[in-house]
Amino acid sequence: MRLDLKPPEEVSPSIEGRAGELREKLEAIAKEMRLDIVRMIGLAGSGHPGGSLSCVEILVSLYFYKMRHRPDDPTWPERDRFVLSKGHAAPALYAVLARCGYFDREELWGLRKLGYMLQGHPSMNTPGVEICTGSLGQGLAAATGMALAARLDSLDYRAFALIGDGESQEGEIWESAMFAAHHRVNNLVGILDRNRLQIDGPCCDVMELEPLADKWRAFGWKVQEVDGHDVLEICRALDSTDALAGPYMIIAHTVKGKGVSFMENVVDFHGKAPTPEEMERALKEIEES
Amino acid sequence: MLELGAKDRRIVVLDADLSKSTQTVRFADRFPERFFDCGVAEQNLMGTAAGLAASGKIVFVSTFAIFASGRAFEQVRNTIAYGELNVKICPSHGGISVGEDGSSHQALEDVALMRAVPKMRVIVPADYYQARDAVKAAAYIDGPFYIRMSRPSVPAIYGEDYRFELGKAPVLREGEDVSILACGIVLGEALEAAELLAGDGIQAEVLDMVCVKPMDSESVLKSCEKTGRVITVEDHSITGGLGGAVAELLAEKSCGRLYRIGIRDEFGVSGSVRGLMEHFGLTASSIARVAREMCGS
Structure with a gap:
C-alpha cells in the first residue's frame, strides 16, 4: 500500500467528515512503525520494545496529524516541538522521524551501534530530536522551556511532551507540573503513556501512582483520559488543546508491548530485545494483523 | 545582566x-x-x-x-x-x-x-x-x-578596562622562584602573599586561573618551567578543582613540584568568611609560608 507520508505543516482540518480515512491512514503508518521498531531492536540486540510499542499511536497522531513541522527543515522556528521524555522509547521516535523523512530509514538498522547516528536514547545529533533525553523525568521541564520560548517570541507553536508512567515517580516531573501551571504555560501539552508496567513490575506494586488524573488536576492541569491505541480518540484529545488554555495532560491508557502477543503486558520486554527467532515471529504477527 | x-x-x-x-x-x-x-x-x-x-x-x-x-x-x-x-x-x-x-x-x-x-x-x-x-x-x-560567583565583596583586582579571554590565564606578577596559581576570592590573597615573599627576597609569579576549563596549559607550563615550583590556591577541595587540574597537567609533563592549597577532603564548618579562610589556610600568610618552605628558606 502507498502511504501518504506527508506530515502536516499547518494546523490540521477537523477530523469530522474524514474520520474513516484518517483512521485508516494513521493505523497503516502505525503498523509500519511497529515493524520498524521490532526490527531495529532485534538487529540492535538490545533496547526497550515494550514502551516503544505502547506509544506508537500517540506518535503517529502527533507527527501525522497534529503537529506542524517540516522534516526537510528541522530547525524551522515556527515548528511545534516534541520531547520524548521517556527516552527509552527512542526506537518509536526514530521510526516516526524516519517515516516523516527527517533522515534515511536505513539509519534505523544502525541503532545502538558504534559509529552510527542513532543513540540508545535520543540525542540532539539526530535530525528532529529537539533535546537529549533518556534519564527519566527530565523531558517535561525542557518542553516547558520550549513552550515559554514561543510565548517570548510571540510565536504560536506548541510543545508536546510524552512522559511515561514509571517516570512519573521522579520528583522533577512534579516540579515541572507546578511550574507550568504557576506560569500558565498554556501551549504545553503532556501525554502520559499509561502502560502500567515498569522494569521491576506493575507500577502499582513498585510505587503506586493512582489517583494519577487527580494528581495532575490538583497540580492545575487540564486532564483527559483516552484509549492510547485509538488514533481518533488521541487526535480528538489533541484537537481540544487548540484552545490554548493549558497546560494539558492527556493520559493515554495503553498496553505495553502492544501489537506483539508475546510481548503484551510482559514486564521482561520492558528492556529486553527479541531473539532473532522472536523477532521473526513478531514481524510475522504484525504483518498479518 | x-x-x-x-x-x-x-x-x-x-x-x-x-x-x-x-x-x-x-x-x-x-x-x-x-x-x-x-x-x-x-x-x-x-x-x-x-x-x-x-x-x-x-x-x-x-x-x-x-x-x-x-x-x-x-x-x-x-x-x-x-x-x-x-x-x-x-x-x-x-x-x-x-x-x-x-x-x-x-x-x-x-x-x-x-x-x-x-x-x-x-x-x-x-x-x-x-x-x-x-x-x-x-x-x-x-x-x-x-x-562560579562568590558572596562577599572582595577588593578589586582589575578595573573597567579588563577584558575576559576564554582559556587565558593572565600573569599578574612575574617572578622566578615560585608560581602561585589562584582563582576566585583567594586571588587577592595570592597577590598579597607575593608582596610578603618579595620582602623575604623570594620572587613569586602569580597567575590568575580564572579559566579552570579550558585551562591555559601553555602559560602554566611556561611558568612552571621557569620557577620549578607551583602552588595552587582555591576555596574549593584540592581534589578535582584548580589544584586537581594543574596536578594532572604537571604530572603528565613531568614538570616541577606542586603543592595544592585548598580544602583537604573535609566538609566545611560555620564561620565568618575571613575566619574560614584562616581555618583552611587560604590567607596570604599561609600561602607565603608554603612558598617559603618550598623555596627552602
Missing part, C-alpha cells in the same frame, strides 16, 4: 527562589517577561533553561553553587551539556563564601563536578570587573558555561 538584557531580547534569566540573594531580582524588575522564578526546584530550573536555550534563547541560570552543581548535576550533564546548549550557569555563594550557613551550603566540590562534564567551561572570577566581563563574554560564546 542588565546591560545584556537591554541590548539583547534573547537574554532570559531563571532563578530558584534566591533572586534576592543572587540579585537576579534586579533583572526581574527591569525585564519581568524574561525572568522566571522556578521556586525551590533546581532540577526543573535546569530543564526549563535547556528547553529555552534549545529554542534560541541565551539563558542565564542562578542559584547557589551547591544546588546548581549538586542538586541538579544530572540535569546539567544530560540535558544542558550533552546538548551543548546555550545555558550560562552563574551560581553565587561558591566555596566557603557562604560562611556562616555552614557545610550544607558550601560548595567545595562544584568546580570538580562541572570540570568533569564534557563541553562545560568552568570560570571562577576573582572580582566584580572580571565577573562582569566573563558574563558578557559567555553570552556570545556558544555552549554551556559554569561561572
